[in-house]
Amino acid sequence: MTTTRRGKDGEARTVIDRREFIGGVVATTLLGSPARSATASVAEASSSTKDGTAAPAASGTDGSDYPPALSGLRGQYPGSFEIAHEARDGQFSGPVSAEDTGEQYDLVVVGGGISGLSSAYFFRQALGADRKVLILDNHDDFGGHAKRNEFHHDGRMYLAFGGTMSIETPFPYSYTAKTLISELGIDVSSYQKHLDHDVYQGLETGVFFDREHFDGDRLVAGMGTRPWPKLFAQAPLSPRVRSDLTRLHTETVDYLPGLSVSEKIEALKHMSYQDYLLKHAGVLPQSLPFFAGESFRNNMRVDTCPAYTAFRYGAIGFAGSKLPPDPIYDETKYNFHFPDGNATIARLLVSRLVPSVFSGEPSVESIVTARADYQALDQANHPTRIRLKSTVIRVEHLGSPANPSGVRIVYMRDGRAHQVVADNVVMACFNNIVRFIVPGLPEEQKRALAYPSKVPLYYTNVLLRNWEPWKKLGVKEIHAPNGYHTFSMLNIPVSLGEYRCPADPREPTVVWMVRNPNKPGLSRKEQQRVARAEMMSTPFERIEREIHSQLDRMLGRGGFDARRDILDLTVNRWAHGYAYTYDTLGDPDMPDAERPHVIGRRAFGRIAIANADAGAAAFTNVAIDQAQRAIQDCLLSRGLT
Numbered sequence: 001m002t003t004t005r006r007g008k009d010g011e012a013r014t015v016i017d018r019r020e021f022i023g024g025v026v027a028t029t030l031l032g033s034p035a036r037s038a039t040a041s042v043a044e045a046s047s048s049t050k051d052g053t054a055a056p057a058a059s060g061t062d063g064s065d066y067p068p069a070l071s072g073l074r075g076q077y078p079g080s081f082e083i084a085h086e087a088r089d090g091q092f093s094g095p096v097s098a099e100d101t102g103e104q105y106d107l108v109v110v111g112g113g114i115s116g117l118s119s120a121y122f123f124r125q126a127l128g129a130d131r132k133v134l135i136l137d138n139h140d141d142f143g144g145h146a147k148r149n150e151f152h153h154d155g156r157m158y159l160a161f162g163g164t165m166s167i168e169t170p171f172p173y174s175y176t177a178k179t180l181i182s183e184l185g186i187d188v189s190s191y192q193k194h195l196d197h198d199v200y201q202g203l204e205t206g207v208f209f210d211r212e213h214f215d216g217d218r219l220v221a222g223m224g225t226r227p228w229p230k231l232f233a234q235a236p237l238s239p240r241v242r243s244d245l246t247r248l249h250t251e252t253v254d255y256l257p258g259l260s261v262s263e264k265i266e267a268l269k270h271m272s273y274q275d276y277l278l279k280h281a282g283v284l285p286q287s288l289p290f291f292a293g294e295s296f297r298n299n300m301r302v303d304t305c306p307a308y309t310a311f312r313y314g315a316i317g318f319a320g321s322k323l324p325p326d327p328i329y330d331e332t333k334y335n336f337h338f339p340d341g342n343a344t345i346a347r348l349l350v351s352r353l354v355p356s357v358f359s360g361e362p363s364v365e366s367i368v369t370a371r372a373d374y375q376a377l378d379q380a381n382h383p384t385r386i387r388l389k390s391t392v393i394r395v396e397h398l399g400s401p402a403n404p405s406g407v408r409i410v411y412m413r414d415g416r417a418h419q420v421v422a423d424n425v426v427m428a429c430f431n432n433i434v435r436f437i438v439p440g441l442p443e444e445q446k447r448a449l450a451y452p453s454k455v456p457l458y459y460t461n462v463l464l465r466n467w468e469p470w471k472k473l474g475v476k477e478i479h480a481p482n483g484y485h486t487f488s489m490l491n492i493p494v495s496l497g498e499y500r501c502p503a504d505p506r507e508p509t510v511v512w513m514v515r516n517p518n519k520p521g522l523s524r525k526e527q528q529r530v531a532r533a534e535m536m537s538t539p540f541e542r543i544e545r546e547i548h549s550q551l552d553r554m555l556g557r558g559g560f561d562a563r564r565d566i567l568d569l570t571v572n573r574w575a576h577g578y579a580y581t582y583d584t585l586g587d588p589d590m591p592d593a594e595r596p597h598v599i600g601r602r603a604f605g606r607i608a609i610a611n612a613d614a615g616a617a618a619f620t621n622v623a624i625d626q627a628q629r630a631i632q633d634c635l636l637s638r639g640l641t
């Protein structure tokens, strides 16, 4: 919506490089009926896990078990999180015994996401690259949310982002974050050079109107580029809904007459966007499904998003309000998208921390196609080691937190508990599990750590045989307000180093789809809790069927046939996705120092706390800044700054 409706930069905007699009602002969708799938063999090989979710057998698209090339259910995949849930459920609350590895470190980092990797980077920068550092992560791949998806087909590699999409931000990158990006060799200003602006020439943004909510299934191209009356004229809408939506999108009416600007802002802050549409803009309830897919930042839906936030994101319906512009995104943006998203940042960090993982010191160009040697991550002769498939269940001081002789860290790997000792620990994992792992924390801090609720979402990548149906239908991306996935788009056309984005519609390509499960009518946090539970109990086969059905319905008129045209797919399940954004429109307004994430991230003896959660904002720069702050805490705890 941001882009296509109000058009901060004028009119039809290329949305493809803005995550807000998806997880963010725009969004309008649809759904489907079961079909037997080309990828069904993956589902058939499923095994059941504790949470009841079918676990597709690891399926390497390159024939190996190389983590980025595994398709099926990824992200927080079955097998990665069960121990953490046991910790949450109190199964390790008493004394925890473990096999002593005899390993001693200067620093142990819990969590191998961008914040954890950056913590190790900053620590080495402060104290020397020869310091002994161990990074522990529960997944089979590093990067946390910044995950790479690879598909291999007919000898060619197709890259996609499994999570963290781009360098982009509503908050300017700090000096620290910018410096790190630049030290990794990333020249953000060069982005346009790598983006092929011609690939999708002539293709527009489509909206899929579904028969369950409108008068039939139809994909209409031209959202944001065609005049709204023309777009709605082609849509399968009843005359009343058509006229209602057309008027809302075209008229310049002040829906809060008689209020001053400041009174309007105050009023909008205290009502949902849905209430604004229904009660003030006079939108018909039957028109609301058009807005159903909109997910403003942090999974704020039409029913939970404050109207003022919707306005700031560029939502429709404020043209006559005469409110001063207050965009959340700054157009002088710092933006860069790698073919695998910010997984490249994670890979670059790993290449600096453990040089033998990639041969030589890879450049920003060469790392895009470079293969990581996962065996090299954890070698005794390297000062920094990254140990995967290792879930930390206990972190405790040896001695009193004020004057400890060290910190004991226990993790589960291959069904056994192991322990290492460190001078300092950075908890760069999700903050709300920290209270179960560090039992010695003060109660006030534990309560604060329990406050946030991460946003659940799926990032799904589908490898298609070709994208001719898209071309035929004139679309490069589709909003489906009521769809299983509410937004789908063809791969962002970035070519970097030896990697070439698919540029010919006859070639295979990756379509990226996003789903924000939710439960309208509940509070934002409650919607997230219910959605997480839904995600954990939804088998892969169901998601796969929905994808087949949805793509068939959206693209069928263009000749698409899911059974034939879907070559492979990876569903990245992020039940614990975006960091919870603390927002005084929904959360209690209080001084910064008293906010839950600020209390929650306090250093506890030799244990410091990082992760984007500690900054209460789901952004890469926040993860980096929090890493730097946590390392300062570590140094302070040893009287080193």
Ligand SMILES: Cc1cc2nc3c(=O)[nH]c(=O)nc-3n(C[C@H](O)[C@H](O)[C@H](O)COP(=O)(O)OP(=O)(O)OC[C@H]3O[C@@H](n4cnc5c(N)ncnc54)[C@H](O)[C@@H]3O)c2cc1C
Residues within 6 Å of the ligand: 019, 084, 110, 111, 112, 113, 114, 115, 116, 136, 137, 138, 139, 143, 144, 145, 146, 162, 163, 164, 165, 166, 167, 168, 390, 391, 392, 393, 428, 429, 430, 433, 437, 457, 459, 574, 576, 577, 578, 579, 610, 611, 612, 613, 618, 619, 620, 621, 623
């Ligand atoms: C789908 C998605 C898309 C996003 N897109 C963007 C974007 O485009 N731009 C942007 O700036 N930001 C984006 N973000 C925000 C993103 O979260 C941050 O950018 C950043 O990657 C977060 O890094 P982190 O290290 O703080 O946390 P994480 O990436 O979550 O890393 C924490 C790691 O700790 C592990 N862990 C947890 N508990 C334990 C334990 N007990 N033992 C061991 N390991 C544990 C976790 O499994 C995880 O691997 C996105 C987030 C998501 C989920």
